[in-house]
Amino acid sequence: MKKLLLVDDNEQDRALYKRYLKPQPGEEQLQLHEATSGAEALTLFAQVQPDCVLLDYNLLDIDGLVLLENLQKLSPPNSLCAVMITGGGSETLAVRALTAGALDYLIKGHFDRELLTKTVRHAIEKNEWRQYQTSYHQQLQAANQQLARTNADLDNFVYAASHDLRQPVNNLLGLFEEIRRAATFADPVDAQLLPFMAKSLHALSTTIDDLATVVQENRQPTQQAPEAVTLAGLAADVLATLHP
Structure with missing residues (x-):
């Protein structure tokens, strides 16, 4: 009531x-x-x-x-x-x-009676709607703030992870180069594994670098000029990343 x-x-x-x-x-x-x-x-x-x-x-x-x-x-x-x-x-x-x-x-x-009751009830409804809008905007603002904090935490995690992974991957790349120079294979099929391993390691290194770059750019947003790309070239890059 x-x-x-x-x-x-x-x-x-x-x-x-x-x-x-x-x-x-x-x-x-x-x-x-x-x-x-x-x-x-x-x-x-x-x-x-x-x-x-x-x-x-x-x-x-x-x-x-x-x-x-x-x-x-x-x-x-x-x-x-x-x-x-x-x-x-x-x-x-x-x-x-x-x-x-x-x-x-x-x-x-x-x-008269009709105008008074209509005015009072309309004012109550208007105020209830105003309160709903205020509550909605407060909840939306709180959700946006939480989302911003979550995104910041995610950026920090990805940035730290990319840095933590870069050194082990670089070590693997160096070790692989030593193995490639020194290793000999009796079976030619085994020798074909070397190029595949090289591409996989380089793809992993590129992915880590890209993660760090994306996070860094998100932290320091800048206006970049649009760059023309071809759909075929973009598809080829994606496929190369997925299937090194």
């Missing part, structure tokens, strides 16, 4: 608004809380945490706009749902109310 805080120091007006806000068949009932002054409104607001505040501009103890600003201070940013009832048909006052944080306004004496 949604909670509504009604703030008006005129008993007759409060009685009228309460009658207007009584639910019709099929409508959700509102839990009404009444405040007869600005001071009482601030106390009730902190206690009840209403879904919407319907407040009259002309209060004896405080200006309605000042009360609206005080209610804003008691609320998280962009979370206050308030509808201001203005008098005299002043559009300037209505604009000031909206600027101060009201989601909508009504002109006293110029609205």
Whole structure:
């Protein structure tokens, strides 16, 4: 059940608004809380945490706009749902109310039950949507930050791994060259393994270098001029990497 805080120091007006806000068949009932002054409104607001505040501009103890600003201070940013009832048909006052944080306004004496209930319920729905958007953006921002941290950790891991692997691969390349110079094979088929091993080691070394290069470029992004490539050449490079 949604909670509504009604703030008006005129008993007759409060009685009228309460009658207007009584639910019709099929409508959700509102839990009404009444405040007869600005001071009482601030106390009730902190206690009840209403879904919407319907407040009259002309209060004896405080200006309605000042009360609206005080209610804003008691609320998280962009979370206050308030509808201001203005008098005299002043559009300037209505604009000031909206600027101060009201989601909508009504002109006293110029609205009926249907308009009042529609305005209040629409303000609640609008505020709920605003809260959903705020929550969604906060979750999205947190997810992006986590993704950035994960990517940074992955970059660090790949960069460290490429450096850790480079020296053993270089040692293998040097050892292989010594073997190739010194080894003799009685079977010609065995001798054919040497070129295959050489290509595999060089491909592994190239892959490690490429990993380090990619991570380094990601850390220091620069604008690079586009380079023309042929699809056939690209496919050949990929196949050569996959099948050295």
